Amino acid sequence: MLFAEVxxxxxxxxxxxxxxxxxxxxxxxxxxxxxQDVPVAIAYLAGRLPQGRLGVGWAALRxxxxxxxxxxxxxxxxxxxxxxxAAVSGQGAQAGRRALIQDLMAAATAVEQExxxxxxxxxxxxxxxxxxxxxxxxxxTGAPPAEVRRAVMLAGALEPVAQALLARGPAALTDFRxxxxxxxxxxxxxxxxxxxxxxxxxAGPCAVEEKLDGIRIQAHxxxxxxxxxxxxxxDVTGRLPEIAATVRTLEGERxxxxxxxxxxxxxxxxxxxxxxxxxxxSRVDVAAAARAMxxxxxxxxxxxxxxxxxxxxxxxxxxxxxxxxxxxxxxVRRAVVADPADPAxxxxxxxxxxxxxxxxxxxxxxxxxxxxxxxxxxxxxxIKVKPVHTLxxxxxxxxxxxxxxxxxxxxLHLGAxxxxxxxxxxxxxxxxxxxxxxxxxxxxxxxxxEHDDGHVVTVRPELVVEIAYDGVQTSPRYPAGLxxxxxxxxxxxxxxxxxxxxxxxxxxxxHTT
Numbered sequence: 001m002l003f004a005e006v007x008x009x010x011x012x013x014x015x016x017x018x019x020x021x022x023x024x025x026x027x028x029x030x031x032x033x034x035x036q037d038v039p040v041a042i043a044y045l046a047g048r049l050p051q052g053r054l055g056v057g058w059a060a061l062r063x064x065x066x067x068x069x070x071x072x073x074x075x076x077x078x079x080x081x082x083x084x085x086a087a088v089s090g091q092g093a094q095a096g097r098r099a100l101i102q103d104l105m106a107a108a109t110a111v112e113q114e115x116x117x118x119x120x121x122x123x124x125x126x127x128x129x130x131x132x133x134x135x136x137x138x139x140x141t142g143a144p145p146a147e148v149r150r151a152v153m154l155a156g157a158l159e160p161v162a163q164a165l166l167a168r169g170p171a172a173l174t175d176f177r178x179x180x181x182x183x184x185x186x187x188x189x190x191x192x193x194x195x196x197x198x199x200x201x202x203a204g205p206c207a208v209e210e211k212l213d214g215i216r217i218q219a220h221x222x223x224x225x226x227x228x229x230x231x232x233x234x235d236v237t238g239r240l241p242e243i244a245a246t247v248r249t250l251e252g253e254r255x256x257x258x259x260x261x262x263x264x265x266x267x268x269x270x271x272x273x274x275x276x277x278x279x280x281x282s283r284v285d286v287a288a289a290a291r292a293m294x295x296x297x298x299x300x301x302x303x304x305x306x307x308x309x310x311x312x313x314x315x316x317x318x319x320x321x322x323x324x325x326x327x328x329x330x331x332v333r334r335a336v337v338a339d340p341a342d343p344a345x346x347x348x349x350x351x352x353x354x355x356x357x358x359x360x361x362x363x364x365x366x367x368x369x370x371x372x373x374x375x376x377x378x379x380x381x382x383i384k385v386k387p388v389h390t391l392x393x394x395x396x397x398x399x400x401x402x403x404x405x406x407x408x409x410x411x412l413h414l415g416a417x418x419x420x421x422x423x424x425x426x427x428x429x430x431x432x433x434x435x436x437x438x439x440x441x442x443x444x445x446x447x448x449x450e451h452d453d454g455h456v457v458t459v460r461p462e463l464v465v466e467i468a469y470d471g472v473q474t475s476p477r478y479p480a481g482l483x484x485x486x487x488x489x490x491x492x493x494x495x496x497x498x499x500x501x502x503x504x505x506x507x508x509x510x511h512t513t
Contacts, residue, residue, distance in 0.1 A: 001032070001033055001037040001041065001074060001076075001077045002034055002071050002072075002073065002110055003071070003073040003074060003077070003078045003108075003115075004109065004111065004112055005032070005074050006041050006044050006045060006071040006075060006115075007028045007111055007115035008111075009026070009045065009089050009158060010044070010045050010115065010124065011111075011403070012025050013025050013026065013116075013129070014403060015402040016441055018301055019132060021127075021137070023136045023139060024136070024139075024245070025136070026045075026132055026133050026135075026137070027135075027137070027139035027140040028137025028140075029041075029136070030136055030137050030140035030141070030512060031140045033166065033181070034166075035162070035163050035166040035167040036076075036396035037074075037075045037076065037164075038061050038159065038163050039160070039163055040075050040076070040078075040079045040089060041075050042133065042158055042162060043443050044119060044124075044226075045129060046129045046270050047118070047119065047122065047124035049082060049119055050079065050119070050146075051423065052086070054085050054086050054097065054120060055086075055088075056083075056085065056094070056098075056101055056120055057094075057098055057205075058104075058121070058455045060094075060098040060101050061101065061105075062073060062454055064101075064113060064153075065102050065105045065106035065118075067094045067105075067108060067109050067110040067112075068106065068107055068109050069109070069479050070109065070495065071109055071112065072374060073104075073106060073107055076365070080115075081103070081104045082104075084100055085100045085104075087185070090101065090257075091349060097349075098124060101120075101284065114402060114406060116419065117402050118402035118403040120226075121402060121418065121509065122450070124273040124402070124403050125430075126288070128151070130158050131377070133162075133250050133432060134148050134149050134152050134158060135148075135336070136181070136486075137158070137161070137162050137165060137331070140166075141165045141166065141169060141170060142169075142170060142199045143169075143170040143173060143394070144170075144226065144264070146390075147170075148161065148173070149377075151173045151175075151176035151187070152185050152331060152463055153184055153375040153377075154178055154182075154375075155186050156182070156184055156185055157233070158159075158305070161173075161176060163284060164176075164403055165271070169435065169489075173293075175367050177311045178303065178304055180220050180221070180222045180255070180256055180304060180312060181220050181222060181225070181227055181368070182220075183218050183233040183235075184230035184256075184303070185233070185375050186188070186216055186218065186231050186258060186375060186376050186445075187258075187301075187373050187374050187376040187379050188377065188379070188382070189379070189382035189383055190378050190379070190380060190382065191383065191384055192229075192366070192385050193203065193385070193388075194350075194385060195208065195349045195350045195353050195364065195366065195385050196350065198366040198384075198385050199337055199340045199349060199366055200340065201380075202340065202366060202381065202383065203340060203425055204340065204368055204369065204370060205316075205336075205337065205338055205340070205368075205369040205370075206336075206337050206338060206340065206366055206368050207315070207334045207335065207336050207337065207366070207369070208318070208335045208336075208349045208352050208354050208364050208366050208367075208396065209333070209360050209364060209365050209366075209367060210333045210336040210354065210356045210365075211356070211361060211365050211384055211385075212262055212270070212332065212361055212362070213262075213270060213273045213362040214261050214262035214263075214276050214298075215230060215231075215260065215261045215262075215271070215276055216231035216258075216259075217230065217236075217240075217243070217258075217259055217260060217297060218230075218231075218256065218257070219243070219255075219256070219257040219258075219259065219297065219299070220255075221248070221252070221254055221255055221256075222253075223252070223254070223272060225249060225407055226248055228240055228243055228247075230280070232447050234339065235332055236280060238286065239280060239283060239286055239289075240280065240290075240295065240342065241287070241290055242259065242290055242294055242295065242296075243261060243295065243296075246297055246330065247294075247297070248343075249271070249324055250330075251324065251325055252305055252324075252325050253306075253309070254306055255302060255304055255305045255325060256304040257299045257301070257303070257305040257322075257325070257326070258299065258300060258301040258302070258303060258380065259298050259299035259300055259301070259332070260297070260298050260300075260332075261276065261295050261296070261297055261298075262276055262296060262298065263275055263276045263279055263281060263293050263294070263295045263296075263315065264296060268399070269359065269360040270360045270361060271293075271449060273470075273471060274473040275293065276295060276336075279293045279295055282479060292327060296330075298330060298331065298332050299326050299330055299331055299332065300322070300331070300428060301315075301318055301319075301322060301373065302318055302322045302325060302326075303373060303375075304319045304335050305321050305325060308321075309415055310373070311372060311373045311375065312372045312373075314369060314371065314372065314460055315367050315368060315369055315370070315371045315372075315373075315381065316369040316370070322480035331457070333350060333356070333402075334352075335349055335352040337349050337366075346448055347388075348363075348368075352364065353385065357387065360402075362386055362471075363384060363387065364384070364385050365383065365384045366382070366383045366385065367382050368381035368382075373422060379485045384504045386499040388468055389468065389471070389510070390466055390467060390468050390469070390490065391466075391469070391502045391506075391507065392464050392466055392467075392493055392496060393414040393415060393416055393421050393426065393465060393467050393501055393502060394414070394417075394461045394462070394463065394464055394465075394498045394501045395412050395413065395414065395415075395441075395445065395459060395461070395463045395464075395465055396413045396414070396423055396425055396458070396459065396460065396461055397412075397457060398410065398411060398412050398413065398445050398456070398457050399411040399412070399413075399455060399456050399460045400454070400456075400457070401438075407442075408438045408442045408443045408503050409438075409441060409445050409457060410433065411439065411451040412428060412429055412430070412441075412489070413427075413428055414426050414427055414428065414429065414465070414466065414467060414487065415461060415501075415504040416480070416501060416502050416503055416504045416506070417498075417499075417501050417502070417503045418480075418503075419504070419505070423461045423501075423503050424478075424479050424506075425478050425479060425482045426483055426507065427475070427482075427483040427484050428487075429467065429484075429488060429489060430490035431486075431487065431488035431489065432468075432489035432490065433489055437489070437492075440463070440492075441492070444458050444463060444492075445457060448460045448463060461498055462497075462498050462500055463492065463494075463498075464492070464493040464494075464496045464497070464500075464501050465489055465490075465491070465492050465493065466487065466489075466491050466492070466493055467484065467487050467489060467490065468490050468492075469484040469486060469487045470484075470485045470486040470488070471485040472484060472485070474505055480504045480507070480508070482504075482506060482507055482508060484507075501502075
């Protein structure tokens, strides 16, 4: 398959808001695709590189070769070229990567070059592509959409399901079943602004659980063999010996549990997410890391017990199975709302959230008693509620976009006021920007531009933007040593001068509370 075809479909999918049109485009793509090309092509369409980060900076992309006159690159050829780039290491690695990238760019047309740059820089964002792609795959192969979605859930990814379906047809779906030892995509939660709103949406008996700010973990046990997986399905068993030991002490011999891993301080409060993430991510001297910062598992669901697949059973039934497997100390706290129409029950749920926040956790998840485990999707029966943290920050610069954002200023560089009156960069974000807002901010920021190097436009620090974020964490990348977690744009504050933006001191205070 030609790489140009992937670029074309990506552009067309990004250019339509219609779910049915996305499905049609992707169905046509799958009909024309060779099964062996599909795993890589799907990754490209979703804006992912199978190789991960390549270690290629903007300088290697800015002065690129003249584009080729006609498409010749194949999906397999691009994948091989980028694998070669990722393999370069040692002295002279930067120059070596740059030379390989230039060779690849010389073989690409102008459209392909732009798409490659977007992939390499992480600027290709399709949003909910996997859901539309699963529907397109079902349409292309004649397979029932619900069965395709379930296969993707059980496989942990769309790519192997697509490859099997295109090679063997709908019969291949029987290959994908819940298997202890093979991770599946976790269920996600929708959002609400308050506990009252969440309970009202479910409109039936439910439970309110603590939302823990840790690392999502899926624990598989088959006898003495235990395997632990993150939400991205990475196997971290070897990094978490104390969690594996805990799982082996549980009553059952064969099960799959869903939960969180957290580090707690001496007072029993959760340590900052970044510290837990650093511990889980550590691969060096795991025993020493475990002694220095032990972590604990807190489980909230069971997906399989014995030989029973529990995915389609109601949450209330799954929780009974969880209680039979996991002792209270390793289960998430929760409050039951038997009647959401009872004002007293709703008040108790709100009080439970307040107590959860007081204990240092980030919010709650409200779960309908009758909801199945909708793995890999934001199921309507789970609704998370978190306090919204916001800051008014100043835009210091913005980066030119790629793909559908070509010609527009996209990624914002955000700053807070320093003690000396200067502005100190805290991080970047491109999230929360609609097409209308992109167009507006491009015009507005260009009017404030002081310098443009072809990638970053530096602007006068005058424009204030309201940013929502989930937390503050330490970061050596930025001057204040801090950055924001999951920052996203809410709105611009043209009514507010930069002199009234939030200070670094205020951000640091949020980090320490």
